[in-house]
Amino acid sequence: xxxxxxxxxxxxxxxxxxxxxxxxxxxxxxxxxxxxxxxxxxxxxxxxxxxxxxxxxxxxxxxxxxxxxxxxxxxxxxxxxxxxxxxxxxxxxxxxxxxxxxxxxxxxxxxxxxxxxxxxxxxxxxxxxxxxxxxxxxxxxxxxxxxxxxxxxxxxxxxxxxxxxxxxxxxxxxxxxxxxxxxxxxxxxxxxxxxxxxxxxxxxxxxxxxxxxxxxxxxxxxxxxxxxxxxxxxxxxxxxxxxxxxxxxxxxxxxxxxxx
Amino acid sequence: xxxxxxxxxxxxxxxxxxxxxxxxxxxxxxxxxxxxxxxxxxxxxxxxxxxxxxxxxxxxxxxxxxxxxxxxxxxxxxxxxxxxxxxxxxxxxxxxxxxxxxxxxxxxxxxxxxxxxxxxxxxxxxxxxxxxxxxxxxxxxxxxxxxxxxxxxxxxxxxxxxxxxxxxxxxxxxxxxxxxxxxxxxxxxxxxxxxxxxxxxxxxxxxxxxxxxxxxxxxxxxxxxxxxxxxxxxxxxxxxxxxxxxxxxxxxxxxxxxxxxxxxxxxxxxxxxxxxxxxxxxxxxxxxxxxxxxxxxxxxxxxxxxxxxxxxxxxxxxxxxxxxxxxxxxxxxxxxxxxxxxxxxxxxxxxxxxxxxxxxxxxxxxxxxxxxxxxxxxxxxxxxxxxxxx
Numbered sequence: 001x002x003x004x005x006x007x008x009x010x011x012x013x014x015x016x017x018x019x020x021x022x023x024x025x026x027x028x029x030x031x032x033x034x035x036x037x038x039x040x041x042x043x044x045x046x047x048x049x050x051x052x053x054x055x056x057x058x059x060x061x062x063x064x065x066x067x068x069x070x071x072x073x074x075x076x077x078x079x080x081x082x083x084x085x086x087x088x089x090x091x092x093x094x095x096x097x098x099x100x101x102x103x104x105x106x107x108x109x110x111x112x113x114x115x116x117x118x119x120x121x122x123x124x125x126x127x128x129x130x131x132x133x134x135x136x137x138x139x140x141x142x143x144x145x146x147x148x149x150x151x152x153x154x155x156x157x158x159x160x161x162x163x164x165x166x167x168x169x170x171x172x173x174x175x176x177x178x179x180x181x182x183x184x185x186x187x188x189x190x191x192x193x194x195x196x197x198x199x200x201x202x203x204x205x206x207x208x209x210x211x212x213x214x215x216x217x218x219x220x221x222x223x224x225x226x227x228x229x230x231x232x233x234x235x236x237x238x239x240x241x242x243x244x245x246x247x248x249x250x251x252x253x254x255x256x257x258x259x260x
Numbered sequence: 261x262x263x264x265x266x267x268x269x270x271x272x273x274x275x276x277x278x279x280x281x282x283x284x285x286x287x288x289x290x291x292x293x294x295x296x297x298x299x300x301x302x303x304x305x306x307x308x309x310x311x312x313x314x315x316x317x318x319x320x321x322x323x324x325x326x327x328x329x330x331x332x333x334x335x336x337x338x339x340x341x342x343x344x345x346x347x348x349x350x351x352x353x354x355x356x357x358x359x360x361x362x363x364x365x366x367x368x369x370x371x372x373x374x375x376x377x378x379x380x381x382x383x384x385x386x387x388x389x390x391x392x393x394x395x396x397x398x399x400x401x402x403x404x405x406x407x408x409x410x411x412x413x414x415x416x417x418x419x420x421x422x423x424x425x426x427x428x429x430x431x432x433x434x435x436x437x438x439x440x441x442x443x444x445x446x447x448x449x450x451x452x453x454x455x456x457x458x459x460x461x462x463x464x465x466x467x468x469x470x471x472x473x474x475x476x477x478x479x480x481x482x483x484x485x486x487x488x489x490x491x492x493x494x495x496x497x498x499x500x501x502x503x504x505x506x507x508x509x510x511x512x513x514x515x516x517x518x519x520x521x522x523x524x525x526x527x528x529x530x531x532x533x534x535x536x537x538x539x540x541x542x543x544x545x546x547x548x549x550x551x552x553x554x555x556x557x558x559x560x561x562x563x564x565x566x567x568x569x570x571x572x573x574x575x576x577x578x579x580x581x582x583x584x585x586x587x588x589x590x591x592x593x594x595x596x597x598x599x600x601x602x603x604x605x606x607x608x609x610x611x612x613x614x615x616x617x618x619x620x621x622x623x624x625x626x627x628x629x630x631x632x633x634x635x636x637x638x639x640x641x642x643x644x645x646x647x648x649x650x
Binding site: 006009010063067085086088093 | 281288320325
């Protein structure tokens with residue numbers, strides 16, 4: 001799967017992801033002669049696709065990256081959510097490919113990734129993208145939540161919106177209406193709000209989720225076998241349920257679009 | 261980002277590998293800050309001159325980049341890790357000295373002027389009002405933004421060097437008129453000494469972070485502005501300031517409606533206490549930023565008929581080689597107390613090998629001595645510190 005980011009430093013490299021959780025300083029964070037990390041769980045940055053949210057610390061960190069390069073211990077490439085001066089400078093002067101504006105939450109330790117610093121993209125070779133829809137059915141200020149069976153293959157036991165995969169050549173809008181009808185028996189008309197896709201990583205799949213909101217006036221739900229339980233909840237109640245974080249954020253944004 | 265045909269040609273490598281790399285770096289930094297284009301610069305000031313701060317990685321970088329790079333604009337260099345003649349007096353190791361001298365040689369090879377000071381604006385590198393520049397060294401760039409009205413962002417060392425090589429930098433931040441407006445008024449009620457102004461900068465930097473302040477009720481001269489700018493940039497990351505009735509751009513902006521912060525004697529006392537962690541000293545170091553002719557003259561007048569009594573304390577006076585050569589008689593007086601060192605300072609020299617407790621009259625040094633040099637610090641007025649040893 002290819003994810004579009006922004007080119008910071010040119011060049012192209014393929015390698016295995018080493019992901020650091022926090023903001024990272026090359027000065028003090030890594031040994032410039034050996035590539036050994038002095039932070040988090042340790043490990044060696046040499047030849048890895050080094051992934052972290054953003055750089056921090058002393059500007060000398062740019063030269064630590066150059067030191068790694070001199071010793072042949074530099075990372076194969078760098079991916080950041082947000083590039084800042086120190087790491088960007090280090091990457092450019094050390095000719096290490098670098099891409100930013102990528103959600104680093106999509107990447108896992110051990111992923112097989114190609115970073116293309118020329119066109120600003122990354123390709124994650126060991127995941128496949130699946131397009132799906134996730135819809136808020138909104139009746140009198142309440143949101144319809146469905147609980148997935150504990151035996152479900154993805155997100156088992158989790159409360160979710162009305163969600164499902166996009167099939168064949170259908171539009172995401174049509175897919176949303178079809179899923180609502182199949183899973184709840186409700187026939188909704190055109191949507192009242194929508195968002196651009198949200199990406200969610202689950203094992204070897206990255207879900208490309210298209211969020212919709214349908215205002216409706218009937219709350220008589222007939223579940224099919226895909227879900228075991230349903231509830232009508234207020235937005236506040238929904239935020240306290242066992243659900244996926246990105247769902248909460250999407251619902252907030254969809255509802256804010258509804259009230260001008 | 262928009263690049264002209266000439267700039268694209270540099271980026272594609274038509275003018276050599278070093279120019280290409282430099283353009284890549286300037287463009288990458290421009291992207292991060294959403295610059296729309298590049299602007300021509302007339303001047304650059306480069307940090308990363310001390311072997312202590314850049315290490316072997318930095319030295320190797322300079323070895324490589326200097327193979328075919330030449331700077332296109334007036335470029336100066338920040339202080340070194342030692343006085344290049346008197347390093348033995350500073351108890352610098354021969355290995356350090358060898359690498360430090362190599363660093364100067366490499367910058368010189370690229371056409372960078374190797375008089376190494378944090379006050380290049382006092383002579384040698386003086387951009388004009390409205391000109392674009394690429395300066396590293398936080399105190400110097402704040403001074404030229406504020407007192408001269410030249411336009412520069414807070415560049416890092418490699419970014420400033422890259423800009424010097426291609427003669428351009430990315431057009432964002434303080435290069436744009438709209439970003440030079442003050443964000444907060446500082447109503448200052450302080451004494452008239454240099455040290456008061458240093459503490460004022462300290463208190464303001466801590467309080468406002470990276471904002472642009474607009475000062476009222478002070479009239480800092482060059483020396484006071486220099487120490488204030490340095491303290492603001494070290495305690496916070498202030499890159500520009502206005503002073504009512506003094507700085508060239510202060511009247512361009514409407515300041516009505518801005519929040520006013522009062523800084524008086526209490527705030528100065530707090531700032532001073534926050535910097536003091538030592539109750540005795542092994543080294544007294546002055547000249548952060550580098551001493552001017554006037555400061556050296558005043559210090560010499562103060563010390564003329566006095567004698568140093570404590571032999572367990574070393575004293576350093578730090579300035580540029582240019583300033584040192586301009587006041588030989590006063591330098592002679594100071595030399596009775598300690599070396600007048602050129603083109604280095606207590607922050608970028610490896611003083612931690614020989615000292616643990618340092619006294620300074622600079623709030624900037626007060627911020628950096630604990631972290632960069634592992635020192636306990638005594639931060640006070642010049643005369644008060646000297647009274648400990650005379």
